[in-house]
Amino acid sequence: MDLSSLNDRQKQAVTAPLGSVLVLAGPGSGKTKTLTHRIAYLIEKRLVHPEHILALTFTNKAASEMRQRLNALLARLPGAAENVTMGTFHSVCAKIMRKEITVLGYGNDFVIFDTDDQQKAIKEISEELQLDTKRFPASLFSALISRAKNLLQLPAELNLGLESPLRERLAEVYSRYQDSLYKQNALDFDDLLMLMVKIFQNFPKILAKYQKRFTYVLVDEYQDTNPAQYALLKMLSEHRNLFVVGDDAQSIYGFRGSDIRNILSFENDFPESLVIKLEQNYRSTRTILEAAQKVIGLNPEQKPKTLWTENAEGEKITLAETEDERAEAEFVAKKIVALASGKSDEVEYVPEEQMDGYSILDRFLKARKMYGASLNSFRSRRVPQLPKKHDSLKEFCILYRTHAQSRALEEVFIESSIPYQIVGGLKFYERREIKDMLAYLRLVLNFRDLVSLKRVINEPPRGIGDKSYQVIREFILKYGNRDKEVPLKDFRADFSEIKLQPRAWQAAQDFFAMLETITETPAKFSLPELMKVMVVKIGMEKFLRDGSKQGDARWENVEELFTVAEKFRNMPWREGAQQLLEEVALLSEIDSKDEKKDAVIMMTLHSAKGLEFDNVFFVGLEEGIMPHSRSLLEPNELSEEVRLAYVGLTRARKRLFLVYARHRRIFGNFQSTQPSRFLKVLPREKLQFFGSADKTVYRSDEEGELTVEEMDY
DNA sequence: AACGCAAGTATTTTT
DNA sequence: TACTTGCGTT
Ligand SMILES: Nc1ncnc2c1ncn2[C@@H]1O[C@H](COP(=O)(O)OP(=O)(O)OP(=O)(O)O)[C@@H](O)[C@H]1O
Numbered sequence A: 001m002d003l004s005s006l007n008d009r010q011k012q013a014v015t016a017p018l019g020s021v022l023v024l025a026g027p028g029s030g031k032t033k034t035l036t037h038r039i040a041y042l043i044e045k046r047l048v049h050p051e052h053i054l055a056l057t058f059t060n061k062a063a064s065e066m067r068q069r070l071n072a073l074l075a076r077l078p079g080a081a082e083n084v085t086m087g088t089f090h091s092v093c094a095k096i097m098r099k100e101i102t103v104l105g106y107g108n109d110f111v112i113f114d115t116d117d118q119q120k121a122i123k124e125i126s127e128e129l130q131l132d133t134k135r136f137p138a139s140l141f142s143a144l145i146s147r148a149k150n151l152l153q154l155p156a157e158l159n160l161g162l163e164s165p166l167r168e169r170l171a172e173v174y175s176r177y178q179d180s181l182y183k184q185n186a187l188d189f190d191d192l193l194m195l196m197v198k199i200f201q202n203f204p205k206i207l208a209k210y211q212k213r214f215t216y217v218l219v220d221e222y223q224d225t226n227p228a229q230y231a232l233l234k235m236l237s238e239h240r241n242l243f244v245v246g247d248d249a250q251s252i253y254g255f256r257g258s259d260i261r262n263i264l265s266f267e268n269d270f271p272e273s274l275v276i277k278l279e280q281n282y283r284s285t286r287t288i289l290e291a292a293q294k295v296i297g298l299n300p301e302q303k304p305k306t307l308w309t310e311n312a313e314g315e316k317i318t319l320a321e322t323e324d325e326r327a328e329a330e331f332v333a334k335k336i337v338a339l340a341s342g343k344s345d346e347v348e349y350v351p352e353e354q355m356d357g358y359s360i361l362d363r364f365l366k367a368r369k370m371y372g373a374s375l376n377s378f379r380s381r382r383v384p385q386l387p388k389k390h391d392s393l394k395e396f397c398i399l400y401r402t403h404a405q406s407r408a409l410e411e412v413f414i415e416s417s418i419p420y421q422i423v424g425g426l427k428f429y430e431r432r433e434i435k436d437m438l439a440y441l442r443l444v445l446n447f448r449d450l451v452s453l454k455r456v457i458n459e460p461p462r463g464i465g466d467k468s469y470q471v472i473r474e475f476i477l478k479y480g481n482r483d484k485e486v487p488l489k490d491f492r493a494d495f496s497e498i499k500l501q502p503r504a505w506q507a508a509q510d511f512f513a514m515l516e517t518i519t520e521t522p523a524k525f526s527l528p529e530l531m532k533v534m535v536v537k538i539g540m541e542k543f544l545r546d547g548s549k550q551g552d553a554r555w556e557n558v559e560e561l562f563t564v565a566e567k568f569r570n571m572p573w574r575e576g577a578q579q580l581l582e583e584v585a586l587l588s589e590i591d592s593k594d595e596k597k598d599a600v601i602m603m604t605l606h607s608a609k610g611l612e613f614d615n616v617f618f619v620g621l622e623e624g625i626m627p628h629s630r631s632l633l634e635p636n637e638l639s640e641e642v643r644l645a646y647v648g649l650t651r652a653r654k655r656l657f658l659v660y661a662r663h664r665r666i667f668g669n670f671q672s673t674q675p676s677r678f679l680k681v682l683p684r685e686k687l688q689f690f691g692s693a694d695k696t697v698y699r700s701d702e703e704g705e706l707t708v709e710e711m712d713y
Numbered sequence B: 001a002a003c004g005c006a007a008g009t010a011t012t013t014t015t
Numbered sequence C: 001t002a003c004t005t006g007c008g009t010t
Helices: A008-014 A031-044 A060-073 A089-104 A115-128 A138-150 A166-183 A189-202 A204-213 A227-237 A286-296 A325-340 A360-371 A375-380 A403-415 A432-445 A450-456 A466-478 A488-495 A502-519 A527-538 A540-544 A549-568 A573-585 A635-649 A677-681 A693-697
Strands: A021-025 A053-057 A085-088 A111-113 A186-188 A216-219 A242-246 A274-278 A317-322 A396-400 A420-422 A600-604 A613-618 A652-661 A663-666 A669-672 A687-690
Touching: A008 A031, A008 A274, A021 A031, A031 A053, A031 A060, A031 A216, A031 A242, A053 A060, A053 A089, A060 A085, A085 A089, A089 A189, A089 A204, A089 A227, A111 A115, A111 A189, A111 A573, A115 A138, A115 A166, A115 A186, A115 A450, A138 A166, A138 A189, A138 A227, A166 A186, A186 A189, A189 A204, A189 A227, A204 A227, A216 A227, A227 A242, A286 A317, A286 A635, A286 A652, A286 A677, A317 A325, A317 A693, A325 A396, A325 A403, A325 A613, A325 A652, A396 A403, A403 A420, A403 A600, A432 A450, A432 A502, A432 A527, A432 A540, A432 A549, A432 A573, A450 A466, A466 A502, A488 A502, A502 A527, A527 A540, A527 A549, A527 A573, A540 A549, A549 A573, A613 A635, A687 A693
Parallel strands: A021 A242, A021 A274, A053 A085, A053 A216, A111 A186, A216 A242, A317 A652, A317 A687, A396 A600, A396 A613, A420 A600, A613 A652
Antiparallel strands: A663 A669
């Protein structure tokens, strides 16, 4: 096997004897690359069969990219890469659970509840218990339940050290919530991990089966694993044959239960393990690396690591101060236009009549559609224009702390005719019409799914309001139980007994009759075929296309969903629906990124984990945003902000632009802002300033000795 | 039950 | 600013 593209340390990791290995190293040192080569090596040297390898990544996208690379590395063994099990913890657990969950009493056609479904289920319980939803919002319970599950605490074992009365309320809600999930045959995200652990703990035969199946387990981004994931690894790997890579300085998912101690105590947890440190960075220029090191230096608790590079010193980092978020976006647009049209320096504004490409009318129409720009405000703005002929935009990336920051950028990019792609934020699958369609599908598979029922029983309007829904809900909850599954047909016979107002009664009977006819579709039909019948029965097109343009757009989205469903044409519709729903529920934000599209990419710092770009714009570097105001109270959270900034800076290969605004609109009104404390530690001589950034940021020299917490304003 | 309007409130970060 | 929630009217 060709190891020539690896350095000595990387080779050592790739060819290490079987046993536990930790590769602990900084950004851009080739951890992911090493992990991929390790898999290839194990397969090619016939040390482990591909089917016996389990590789866990942080996102689905990372998994599919790894599989592609592996395929290329194993060109001489075609098909081998396909046999490796790869995916996120959640998706791999979901697959295993489909086979094994019946031991817990759930059906293996369970649905996966996303955060939204989860909160709706909790809300119903809060209402049932007549809790004060101001004092105890569903989002609070949802976060706490998630925390408990990540700590592997079932309702009976709940112990989060909370104060009364929250402790008692949570215990009640959690217990009822878990019952409710069970009755609906649903698992939430955290159940996928927690219940998997519980199965392995309580059913040693099942555990043994998977220990035999996966004799070698690899984990990328190990610093962001939570206690449940840790427990899984510990059981699966029987303390051996575990290969993990990560960097404690890049742990950024603490809010989701990730525990940095997993990587810090690997050596103790897995005795006789081999720890390998990679120290050469292949990604960034020396300047970028130096700046990043300074920032992470704000966290004394991070494990010290050497990181050097043979790369050139490179260009200076640009530190720009702008007036507000609009000017910030214009600054970024201007730089991108300049760089992508081959001019390394400033561009002049192009007079309208000389503009290539789009007419001003086009741009105005787009701007109005996107954010309702008025003609006057639009004309008074002069933004640079991206020429029709320009370099590829794929190597431009804009990073921000929160999704809300993308708006100003979007507005300016539309006006500048710069194609862009936003990762995450308001997604296709979060649109109302799409969620409705998926809810119908879920109901067709499982009429006990109350969250879906509530969503669509009156969508389109059928004359079944909240009162009637509550009665139906009670009926279903009391009706039989999951242990002996009742077909919808039998349910319907009994459902005619339900006591509802005549109009609602008829509508409800019709609704379930419709579900039943869809459910009886023979298995020879595929999912796309079923869905087309389904929308007709529902009357979806008439409902959505109300004559407005938005209505047409909504219907187009449904048609787009048909296209997605085409993937599942070669299997019975039930299976297809299940796979579609699972895939949608477990999508990662970054999965939506379209590699083919030539566009500037915008995303949150969290989504950028593991990625790299030639040109990175890190915007909104202000106190309150980066670090975020919600993180300032807890030192742990502030440390995580430092790591987040470190992740952001180290995404850049060649050029890095840091931008902050003096004023920013927050909740609609302007507030003045202060530059981020993280900027103060950057090496001044490696920066190129724009605006009065130099003066504003380096106001005093005495701050050199302060800790991050002390650096506040 | 459905619709419309007004007030109030919220933004980290995601599988 | 934008979205959700609640209230009042039909
Ligand atoms: N030995 C090497 N020679 C040349 N390039 C390398 C070498 N090792 C890694 N690289 C390159 O360095 C870049 C970073 O690699 P990789 O993404 O694997 O790093 P990483 O340590 O996983 O980074 P991060 O911690 O940011 O996720 C990639 O473009 C990779 O191709």
